[in-house]
Amino acid sequence: MRDGPNITTIAALIGDQARAQALTLLMAGRALTATELADAAGVTRQTISTHLAKLVDAGLLVVQAQGRHRYFSIADADVAALLETLMGMAFGAGTLPLHLKLGPSAPALRKARVCYDHLAGELGVVLHDRLAARGAFGFGADGMVLTTAGASLIGQLGVDIPALTRSRRPVCRTCLDWSERRHHLAGALGSALLDRFEQLGWARRVTGSRVMAFDAQGEIALRGWLDQVSPPPARPC
Known part of the structure; x- marks a missing residue:
C-alpha cells in the first residue's frame, strides 16, 4: 500500500544524464533553445527534443515560442x-x-x-x-x-x-x-x-x-x- 504521491516518475526524469545536464544548465536562470541544450548535453537535437518534451509534461520545465524558436526554462522556484x-x-x-x-x-x-x-x-x-x-x-x-x-x-x-x-x-x-x-x-x-x-x-x-x-x-x-x-x-x- 502506498502513502502519498509516487516520486518515481520525477526521480527517473531527473536521473537521466542528458536531462540532468539540461536541467543543471537551466539553473543559470536563462531560457535556452533545444539546440543549445543538445550541445551542452552532448546529444542530438532529436534526442534532446524527446527529453525536453518529457520534462515539460512533468511540469519541471516550461516552453515559450518566440518566432521560429522555442525557449525552455525551469518551471518555477x-x-x-x-x-x-x-x-x-x-x-x-x-x-x-x-x-x-x-x-x-x-x-x-x-x-x-x-x-x-x-x-x-x-x-x-x-x-x-x-x-x-x-x-x-x-x-x-x-x-x-x-x-x-x-x-x-x-x-x-x-x-x-x-x-x-x-x-x-x-x-x-x-x-x-x-x-x-x-x-x-x-x-x-x-x-x-x-x-x-x-x-x-x-x-x-x-x-x-x-x-x-x-x-x-x-x-x-x-x-x-x-x-x-x-x-x-x-x-x-
Missing part, C-alpha cells in the same frame, strides 16, 4: 529548489563530475553563482547570514517574513519593497546551498537583490556559466553594505 537540494546531496556524497571538482570554474562556482534567479555560493550564504544577524527576517504564520528593520535595510540599497510584497511568490525563503551546505536567500527578495547587485555593477553573470563574478571592489561593496547602515554608492559603468 520550487523546481529550482529541488534541483539545488539534489546537487547538495550529490556534493556531500562526493559524486560531482571530475571536471567540476578540478576544473577552473569550480572555485568561482563555489564563491558566487546563480541559483535560478538568486545568489548562491559562499557570498549567497554570507548575504543570508548577515541579514539574519541584523534582524532582517522573522517568522509568521506563513513562514519566513521580512521585518520592518529588514525592509529599511533592503530599501537603502534601492530595492522596491512594495513591489516585493505585491509578488505572488514568497518574499523570503531559504534554499539549501549545495556547496556551502547552509542556507542562502531565495524568494522574491533574493531575486530582487541579485538584480540590484548587477545594476550597481558589483557583479556580472559569466556567459555560458552559472558563475556570478564579483570583482574585488564589488565584493567589498557587498560586504560593506551588509556591515553598515548606508550602502556605498554604485560604481560608474
